[in-house]
Amino acid sequence: MQTLVMKFGGTSVGNAAAIQQTADICAQQKQSSENLVVVVSAMSGITDLLIQAAQQAAGNQPERMWETIETIRTKHLQVIDALLPADSAPVAEREQVITAVTARLDELNSYCQSIQVLGEVTSRGMDVISSLGERISAQIVAALLRIMGTPSIAVEATQLIVTDRSFQNAVPQMGPSREKIRKVLHPLFHQGFVPVVTGFIGATPEGITTTLGRGGSDYTGAILADCLDADELWIWTDVDGVLTADPRVVAHARTIPEISFAEVGELAYFGAKVLHPKTIRPAVTRNMPLWVKNTFNPGFPGTRISQSATRERGEISAVTTIKDLSILTVEGRGMLGVPGIAARTFGAVARTGASVQMITQSSSEQSICFTIPSKLSEDVVASLEAEMSLELYRKDIDRIWSRDQVVILSIIGAGMRETPGVSARIFGALGKANINVVAIAQGSSEYSLSLVIDQAEANAAVRAIHDEIIPPLV
Numbered sequence: 001m002q003t004l005v006m007k008f009g010g011t012s013v014g015n016a017a018a019i020q021q022t023a024d025i026c027a028q029q030k031q032s033s034e035n036l037v038v039v040v041s042a043m044s045g046i047t048d049l050l051i052q053a054a055q056q057a058a059g060n061q062p063e064r065m066w067e068t069i070e071t072i073r074t075k076h077l078q079v080i081d082a083l084l085p086a087d088s089a090p091v092a093e094r095e096q097v098i099t100a101v102t103a104r105l106d107e108l109n110s111y112c113q114s115i116q117v118l119g120e121v122t123s124r125g126m127d128v129i130s131s132l133g134e135r136i137s138a139q140i141v142a143a144l145l146r147i148m149g150t151p152s153i154a155v156e157a158t159q160l161i162v163t164d165r166s167f168q169n170a171v172p173q174m175g176p177s178r179e180k181i182r183k184v185l186h187p188l189f190h191q192g193f194v195p196v197v198t199g200f201i202g203a204t205p206e207g208i209t210t211t212l213g214r215g216g217s218d219y220t221g222a223i224l225a226d227c228l229d230a231d232e233l234w235i236w237t238d239v240d241g242v243l244t245a246d247p248r249v250v251a252h253a254r255t256i257p258e259i260s261f262a263e264v265g266e267l268a269y270f271g272a273k274v275l276h277p278k279t280i281r282p283a284v285t286r287n288m289p290l291w292v293k294n295t296f297n298p299g300f301p302g303t304r305i306s307q308s309a310t311r312e313r314g315e316i317s318a319v320t321t322i323k324d325l326s327i328l329t330v331e332g333r334g335m336l337g338v339p340g341i342a343a344r345t346f347g348a349v350a351r352t353g354a355s356v357q358m359i360t361q362s363s364s365e366q367s368i369c370f371t372i373p374s375k376l377s378e379d380v381v382a383s384l385e386a387e388m389s390l391e392l393y394r395k396d397i398d399r400i401w402s403r404d405q406v407v408i409l410s411i412i413g414a415g416m417r418e419t420p421g422v423s424a425r426i427f428g429a430l431g432k433a434n435i436n437v438v439a440i441a442q443g444s445s446e447y448s449l450s451l452v453i454d455q456a457e458a459n460a461a462v463r464a465i466h467d468e469i470i471p472p473l474v
């Protein structure tokens with residue numbers, strides 16, 4: 001393969017053994033990929049700790065802040081000691097990486113001290129601090145590759161990815177990024193280097209550090225792959241690819257060998273935190289295949305995600321849930337045929353900042369139901385009651401109420417399209433397990449069917465449906 005981008009997540013660089021494993025995979029792959037780019041996340045847990053340190057600084061809790069900073073420091077220095085031991089690693093390499101890493105750690109100290117003085121942390125400040133994890137992990141991985149004999153260099157994505165100024169959730173500007181990425185990385189390819197790029201971060205045109213949002217390293221991988229016209233993007237994680245269900249719920253959940261972008265988009269929306277749809281957009285646009293692979297089981301092929309995965313008729317890919325939801329109902333006989341009720345309902349919901357996952361309304365128009373995260377249900381009910389106060393007074397709307405502790409169970413698979421009988425099997429399985437369905441929705445894309453059920457029955461429902469419609473591989 002000519003150009004390949006491989007992204008390694010937090011657990012793939014989570015400790016010394018994992019980093020060694022990651023470096024082995026990279027060194028091995030370099031032999032068959034001429035232009036290989038590696039993107040790394042921060043060590044797992046580090047981004048959370050960095051944010052915590054900043055918050056503790058802002059909250060004037062210096063003892064806690066120093067404790068957190070100390071944890072971050074020791075974690076990294078221990079890993080360096082394990083991977084580049086003082087008695088055997090080349091002295092120059094060890095010193096170089098220690099210098100680079102301590103410089104970052106010292107930056108963390110001074111940022112936190114300034115935040116403590118100011119008593120607040122801006123989102124711009126938060127981005128500088130939370131970028132440090134990737135800036136450290138990239139240095140460590142590159143150093144390890146070098147001592148293993150694979151020429152490598154750490155590259156900060158602030159030099160590559162140009163974004164707007166929406167700190168903590170910055171939007172990349174693809175044109176300028178493409179130019180920079182090619183200008184910086186092509187010469188490195190020609191010299192035979194493997195660039196190890198920091199995931200998650202970018203910079204404004206003026207060079208101010210930004211981040212692409214939590215979990216944004218996948219996005220970095222996709223942006224680089226897009227701008228380099230890469231052949232493929234491989235996302236290395238700690239599971240065997242995209243699974244048919246949460247393995248903690250379904251013991252015999254298995255890897256989906258092949259899945260389409262559309263299906264994986266549904267999965268991401270429905271709680272199986274695979275790849276954010278925004279993340280894979282560049283891959284979708286270019287129709288570039290994407291693989292999800294397991295760093296700790298590198299011989300296993302994993303899941304291939306592409307535009308057109310082949311599907312048997314009726315084949316279901318996955319069963320997943322979104323938990324901690326409430327289902328709200330706006331109910332009344334006076335709503336029939338009155339235009340604008342739905343618009344006002346969702347306007348009132350939007351004003352609370354709640355995002356709606358699923359909506360149903362029967363053709364009698366006597367009720368509209370939708371789900372929202374439970375923690376917002378009181379706010380949303382209050383906002384709806386205010387919006388509809390006149391209708392409530394006139395009894396055109398009888399009541400607005402919320403049922404808490406529900407989940408959306410979603411069954412995903414392009415094989416459902418134009419195939420009769422799939423929902424019969426799904427509802428049959430639930431009936432047999434004696435599980436009640438509160439609400440149902442299916443979009444006309446027919447990629448997924450969503451059911452609302454009580455949270456207490458969620459796991460049993462996932463197992464019942466999985467057993468019924470996803471046969472074990474023979």
Ligand code: ASP
Binds near residue numbers: 213
């Ligand atoms: N380190 C960042 C985070 O924890 C980005 C990532 O891991 O993808 O959100």
Ligand code: MG
Binds near residue numbers: 009010215
């Ligand atoms: Mg991550």
